Amino acid sequence: MDPDLDPSLPKTPLARLGTIIHQVVRDASRKGQSRIAPLVMARLADRTDSIASYAGPSGRLPLSQAIRRSVLLKRIGHAQKQYSEKFVGDSYRGSRGSSSPPRGPREAVDPLPSAGSLSLIEETLESSRLQLRGQVDRLDRDDSGNVEISDFKTGRLHDSEGSLHADHRLQLLGYGLLAREVGVVGLISLRLVGSDGEERFPFDAEAEEEVRDLLGTLIASIPRDESLPAEQLARVGPACRFCAFRPSCSRYVREAPALWASDEPPAWLPCDSWGRIERIESADPALCHLYILDEAGRLTSVRNVPSGLLPAGLQAGDRAVCFSLNPVPKLSRTRPDNFELIDPVHLAESAHGAKVFFEQTGVVGSDAAQ
Numbered sequence: 001m002d003p004d005l006d007p008s009l010p011k012t013p014l015a016r017l018g019t020i021i022h023q024v025v026r027d028a029s030r031k032g033q034s035r036i037a038p039l040v041m042a043r044l045a046d047r048t049d050s051i052a053s054y055a056g057p058s059g060r061l062p063l064s065q066a067i068r069r070s071v072l073l074k075r076i077g078h079a080q081k082q083y084s085e086k087f088v089g090d091s092y093r094g095s096r097g098s099s100s101p102p103r104g105p106r107e108a109v110d111p112l113p114s115a116g117s118l119s120l121i122e123e124t125l126e127s128s129r130l131q132l133r134g135q136v137d138r139l140d141r142d143d144s145g146n147v148e149i150s151d152f153k154t155g156r157l158h159d160s161e162g163s164l165h166a167d168h169r170l171q172l173l174g175y176g177l178l179a180r181e182v183g184v185v186g187l188i189s190l191r192l193v194g195s196d197g198e199e200r201f202p203f204d205a206e207a208e209e210e211v212r213d214l215l216g217t218l219i220a221s222i223p224r225d226e227s228l229p230a231e232q233l234a235r236v237g238p239a240c241r242f243c244a245f246r247p248s249c250s251r252y253v254r255e256a257p258a259l260w261a262s263d264e265p266p267a268w269l270p271c272d273s274w275g276r277i278e279r280i281e282s283a284d285p286a287l288c289h290l291y292i293l294d295e296a297g298r299l300t301s302v303r304n305v306p307s308g309l310l311p312a313g314l315q316a317g318d319r320a321v322c323f324s325l326n327p328v329p330k331l332s333r334t335r336p337d338n339f340e341l342i343d344p345v346h347l348a349e350s351a352h353g354a355k356v357f358f359e360q361t362g363v364v365g366s367d368a369a370q
């Protein structure tokens, strides 16, 4: 199934916005600028996004129009608030209220000063014993030696079911473990701030045991100085939803169809579909609908595919392979069997991060919305 061209999925407009915000934050913090919202808007102005050929003759759309306006403003407002909290000491509202001004980003890895309150920004913590390294967004220690570690996300902390993303929690537990390793002896509390709120949890004995066990398992399964096939290491699970390498992950491609057809498909299952084309219908001169008998034996549809993406001679019996589609209706995330690539009425709500390619009988063609 591996496409010949770039096997990874294109970045979504929101992911690209996150990258821009991150770059602006780094630059602004170095220059001591306090307002990042206008800087983000200025950088967005000259970026475009592609949603295949349907977006216009050039196939490109201003990035600011590829994100719903209300979402764009909310994300930028949220980034400004986080920036103020993270980098501008006076407005920091953390629970520990450190008295010393925050220290800026450091490149070097060195032990924490042994005593006293401090606030560190983008601090690198490293343990060679654990083969673990991470950069915390903000670390505050009070006079008693208790530490709060904050991590700021540009996106949401919770999935559509309201559960905290497991990888966010795990990342924070890793920071907690690193803090212990570099000499923190007081209480450690972990704090996640996202566009949908804030979560706090302690790095207590139970959390420490959990993350040490997990790390031990990982280290044992990936021996140092040895190469293992990716197939052996890959584990299909919630991380697949955000993994850009699904099109080239043989393990995911092999196991996903059984999950599509299972009695209780997991909520994290990505909106992907592949199988034999049953028929192709024209929706209008520029768009068509594909009906696909997927590899779980379900008849599925992928609507509003730009006709320009279809290779010449594509016909029933050929294969269509589609990743990161929109479910139809848009809120039906669990076991969707109807999908959409373009939303012609609200272009900003199209499946911008999608990749679609075809395998014709005797001919392999590839194309993508990227």
Ligand code: SF4
Binding pocket: 234, 235, 236, 237, 239, 240, 241, 243, 244, 245, 246, 249, 251, 252
């Ligand atoms: S198993 Fe999932 S997360 Fe791991 S490489 Fe494959 S697609 Fe990505």
